[in-house]
Amino acid sequence: MAHAVVTGGSGFLGSHLVDTLLDDKYRVTVLDNHGSGRPANLAHIEPSRLNVRKHDVREPFPEFDDVDVVYHMASRASPDDFDSHAVEIALTNSEGTKNALECAREHDARTVIASTSEVYGNPEAHPQTEEYNGNVNIRGPRAPYDESKRFAEALAVAYRQRYGMDIRTVRIFNTxxxxxxxxxxxxxxxxxxxxxxxxxxxxxxxxxxxxSFCFVSDLIEGIRRFADAPAEDAAGEVVNIGNTxxxxxxxxxxxxxxxxxxxxxxxxxxxxxxxxxxxCPDISKAREMLDWEPExxxxxxxxxxxxxxxxxxxxxx
Ligand SMILES: NC(=O)c1ccc[n+]([C@@H]2O[C@H](COP(=O)([O-])OP(=O)(O)OC[C@H]3O[C@@H](n4cnc5c(N)ncnc54)[C@H](O)[C@@H]3O)[C@@H](O)[C@H]2O)c1
Known part of the structure; x- marks a missing residue:
């Protein structure tokens, strides 16, 4: 059985992702500090089918025998938390992303990084394509979130350049x-x-x-298609997933x-x-690469x- 590590797996999106991975016969380990996520989101799963470890991704990951794919979903994402949990969010997306990438590097695993449409800031280009560099206020109230997500993306690019890893970045729009x-x-x-x-x-x-609001099952289908796409198409790529x-x-x-x-x-x-x-996302790339669009x-x-x-x-x- 392939082993997937899902950070933030007790959260909203992470828990739905875990459901699909279990359906597809993955062995799944969730790493979550239960900050904004809740164990209740996984309570419908028979405990023997899932390994949930209370772990803060700002700390190095636990030792694993093998890992095939790391889905790095951990991060508070509510604007209500951008002020009250600013440092935690900034470090989850920086230190936490480093720890996720190090885990993947050790095990030669594929990595999927959850980025966000917030990297486009208050956009001057509309709709937003993956090529658009964004208009983010680096000292603004959203910066602990959007700037740290931008750093996470940059770190993913750096790890791929340096170590040749298979890293895929998904820019998630409101779901x-x-x-x-x-x-x-x-x-x-x-x-x-x-x-x-x-x-x-x-x-x-x-x-x-x-x-532009995307229903969760559409979003997770898009992420899974991206994660499962052949390396020659998807490794090192960034793709918008959202509703148009x-x-x-x-x-x-x-x-x-x-x-x-x-x-x-x-x-x-x-x-x-x-x-x-x-x-509003431009999802031409997802349509073409993944034959995906929301339904x-x-x-x-x-x-x-x-x-x-x-x-x-x-x-x-
Ligand atoms: N839902 C959306 O509309 C949306 C949009 C853009 C991006 N995203 C991204 O998707 C991911 C999941 O978001 P969500 O909507 O499910 O939010 P959520 O708050 O429901 O889930 C986040 C999960 O990460 C966990 N977490 C946070 N910091 C952690 C840390 N330091 N260590 C371990 N676990 C930690 C939380 O406990 C929670 O279970 C996030 O990375 C978010 O930035 C979501």
Whole structure:
């Protein structure tokens, strides 16, 4: 059985990734400090099928007999944490990425690094292709996250140049679905929690800023296709994975109000500094290289997510 090490495997995306790896008969080890992730995200898996180790990736990885692929997913990703956990995030994406790459180097394993559309900052190019170098405020409030992700990408390039390793970098655009924490702080959990609880939906600014929301199963399918693609196509590559259906935050609020049975209304609050105005992936490369594109519409994806949020909110009530 091939052995996959998944950092951040107790988190939202990591836990869905683990599910697909187990389905495909991988032996899976999760390394997670359970900071923003939760063991409950993996509770549906028979314990004998999965090795979960509480481990902070800022520390060197445990010894393994063999590793075939490292998926480096660990990092807090909520803007709510960019200030309160700034140093932790910056070091998770720098020291943590180094430790992930060192583990892969020792075992001659493939590495998949989870980067983010945040590396494009407040983009002047639209939609964003992988060639676009971004417009990031290196001293801004998002810098501990977006600059450290940029460093993670640079470190991956350096390790590949120096050691010839098979390293693949995926730039993930806004993704949502079951297993996001209702109090995660990102916009979809915010809106769903508010609508289900009957509270008003908070829109920052006038809501004209755009995002493109990808349902989690589409995203994980894209990551797996990239990870499993032949080395001659994918080693050393970076690819955008996300949904191209761009909507304003105000439109998202209206869709949530349609799909959740609620009396909530929309209220506006001031826009945080450096909140990107536009965000939409160009996924031509993923289409061509991986024959992949997302299939699930925003309203379908929200319908699939609502029961999870209803359950979580009733448990915490
Ligand atoms: N969900 C999105 O829309 C999105 C978008 C762009 C990029 N990403 C990236 O995808 C990855 C997963 O994000 P997510 O949305 O699942 O967030 P999440 O917070 O649910 O998951 C992150 C996981 O990493 C763990 N973690 C954080 N720091 C760690 C450390 N130092 N050591 C060990 N474990 C640590 C957390 O406990 C958690 O389980 C992150 O790298 C994130 O930057 C996500």
């Amino acid at each position: 949502y679905g079951p297993r996001m924490r209702p109090d995660d702080g990102r916009v979809v959990p915010n809106f769903l929690s508010q609508a289900i609880s009957g509270d008003d939906l908070t829109v920052y600014g006038d809501g004209s800023q755009t995002r 259906h761009e909507i304003t935050i105000r439109e998202l609020a209206d869709i949530v109000l349609e799909v959740v049975d609620t009396d909530s209304e929309v209220v506006q609050k001031p826009l945080p500094q450096d909140d990107p105005e536009l965000r 699930i519409s925003i309203s379908d994806g929200l319908e699939r997510t609502i029961p999870y949020f209803e359950k979580q909110l009733s448990l915490s009530a």
